Amino acid sequence: MRTLVPVLVAFAAAALAWQGCGGSSGRSTQAGGATPAPVPVAPAVSARDFLTDATYRHLLVEIDHVQGHAPSPTALQVLRARLEERCHKPDGVTILVDDAIPPGSGVYSVAENRALEAQHRDHHASGTTAVLYLLYLDGRSDQDAGGARVLGWAHGPSSVGIFRESIVASSNLVASPAEVETAVLVHEAGHILGLVNNGTPMVAPHEDAARPGHDVDEACIMHWRIETSEIRTLITNLGAVPTQFDARCIDDLRASGGR
Ligand SMILES: [Zn+2]
Ligand SMILES: [Zn+2]
Numbered sequence: 686m687r688t689l690v691p692v693l694v695a696f697a698a699a700a701l702a703w704q705g706c707g708g709s710s711g712r713s714t715q716a717g718g719a720t721p722a723p724v725p726v727a728p729a730v731s732a733r734d735f736l737t738d739a740t741y742r743h744l745l746v747e748i749d750h751v752q753g754h755a756p757s758p759t760a761l762q763v764l765r766a767r768l769e770e771r772c773h774k775p776d777g778v779t780i781l782v783d784d785a786i787p788p789g790s791g792v793y794s795v796a797e798n799r800a801l802e803a804q805h806r807d808h809h810a811s812g813t814t815a816v817l818y819l820l821y822l823d824g825r826s827d828q829d830a831g832g833a834r835v836l837g838w839a840h841g842p843s844s845v846g847i848f849r850e851s852i853v854a855s856s857n858l859v860a861s862p863a864e865v866e867t868a869v870l871v872h873e874a875g876h877i878l879g880l881v882n883n884g885t886p887m888v889a890p891h892e893d894a895a896r897p898g899h900d901v902d903e904a905c906i907m908h909w910r911i912e913t914s915e916i917r918t919l920i921t922n923l924g925a926v927p928t929q930f931d932a933r934c935i936d937d938l939r940a941s942g943g944r
Contacts, residue, residue, distance in 0.1 A: 728809075728810060729842065730810050730815060730816075730842050730843050731842060731879075731884060732842075732877065732878050732879030732883075732884040732885045732941065733879075733885075733941055733942055734810065734815050735768075735772055735815055735817070735843075735877060735878055736771070736772055736773065736878060736879075736885075736938060736941055736942045736943035736944075737772075737773050737942035737943070738773040738774060738775055739942070740815075741774070741810060741813055741814060741815035742774060742775050742776040742813040742814075743774055743776035743777060743778075743779070743813055743814045743815070744768060744772060744774045744777075744778045744779070744814070744815050744816075744817065745779050745781060745808055745814050745815070745816045745817070746761075746764070746765070746768070746778065746779065746780050746781065746816075746817045746818075747781050747783050747806065747807060747808045747816060747817070747818050747819070748761070748780070748781065748782050748783060748818075748819045748820075748821065749783050749784045749785075749786055749805045749806070749818075749819075749820050749821070750782075750784075750785055750786070750820070750821035750849075751785075751786055751787070751788050751789060751821060751822055751823040752785045752786065752787060752788060752823075753788075753823065754821045754823050754849045754850070755782070755785070755821065756782065756819070756821055756847075756849075756866070757862070757863040757866050757867070759863050759867065760863055760866040760867040760870050761780050761870070763867045763870070763871065763928055764780075764867070764870040764871060764874060765778050765780050767874060767928075767929070767930070768817075768874060771878060771930070771935070771938050771943045771944050772878070772943060772944065773942070773943065773944055781808075783807065784807075786801070786804075786805050788823050789801060789822065789823065789824070790824070791823060791824030791825070792824055792825055792826075792827050793822050793824065793825070793826055793827060793846065793848075794826075794827045795838065795840045795846075797827075798820060798822065798838075798840055798844075798846040799840060799841070799844070801820060801822075802818060802820055802844055805820070806818050806820075809843075810843070815843070816843060817843050817874070817877055818843055818844050818845065819845045819846075819847060819870075819873075820844075820845070820846050820847065821847045821849050822846055822847065822848055822849075823849075823850060824850060825848055825850065825851050826838070826846075826848055826851070829851070832914065833913060833914055833915065834848065834851040834854065834855060834913065834914040835848060835851065835912065835913060836848055836851050836852050836855060836865070836869045836911075836912050836913060836914065836916065837852075837869040837870070837872065837873045837912050838873070838912065839873045839876035839877055842877070842884075843877065845873040845874075845876075845877065847866070847869065847870070847873070849862075849866065851914065852865050852866050852869060853865075854914070855913075855914040855916055855917055857917055857920065859920050859921070859924070859925075859926075860916075860917075860920045860926045864926045865916060865926065867926070867928055868906060868911050868916065868926050868927060868928060869911060869912055869916075871906050871928055871929075871930075872906050872907060872911040872912050873912065875906060875907050875930060875934065876898060878938060878943065879937075879938075879941065880898070880900070880907050880930070880934050880937065881893075881898055881899055881900050881907050881934065881937070882897075882898065882937075883897075883898040885937050885938060885940075885941045886937065886940070886941065887933075887937055888933070888937050889933055889936065891933040891934075893908075893909060896909040900931065900933070900934060902931055902933070903919060903922060903923065904923060904927060904931060905927065905930065905933075905934060906927045906928060906929055906930055906931075906934075907930065907934055908927070911927070
């Protein structure tokens with residue numbers, strides 16, 4: 686357990702890196718400036734853009750994957766269902782399973798994830814379409830420590846990385862790889878929608894003080910364990926894999942213009 690702390694604190698910092706820079710075109714600037722960390726988001730999007738139809742009536746989910754690590758169709762179905770349930774998108778939610786890309790380094794930092802995204806992402810918000818981009822990576826996160834693995838991260842306002850090999854390694858007799866993948870996808874989508882207190886304000890306090898951006902309730906999909914190999918502990922405790930936002934998360938989404 687102790688070894689998890691630096692991993693998740695570091696992860697939380699990565700996950701929250703874009704918070705508080707709303708609307709600024711310079712938000713992807715990294716310390717140093719000489720090292721490019723491109724997050725080609727144009728125009729800037731916010732959680733509210735995903736939740737409401739004020740600017741974008743349609744949501745496109747573009748998914749690229751490293752060869753051999755394609756997404757599970759059932760996980761994508763649930764992701765789409767959750768987005769449809771929570772976002773006002775009268776023109777619908779479209780899932781686009783796009784490019785298979787060559788294997789990379791096998792160990793990815795957030796910067797490396799962003800660089801690959803810059804290379805392969807085809808769609809950005811435009812017209813009435815908002816875009817969520819998912820990249821399924823091979824190998825693992827550089828924030829893994831000891832036996833603790835990161836299963837996914839939201840590293841920008843419309844950008845998610847998924848570590849499918851770590852997801853498979855974190856499945857067990859109770860939860861199949863596809864079920865763990867489903868939970869991770871919905872969790873990362875929750876971060877894009879501003880949960881918890883990560884761009885979408887809380888109606889009632891329920892953020893885990895020790896794990897910023899996460900729900901204190903173990904039964905909520907936004908619990909921190911969902912995106913780590915600790916998901917096994919959670920599944921054992923609950924006897925099932927959560928796939929849904931709890932009432933307090935839904936209250937937050939609705940108060941910020943979602944459904
Ligand atoms: Zn999280
Ligand atoms: Zn919640």
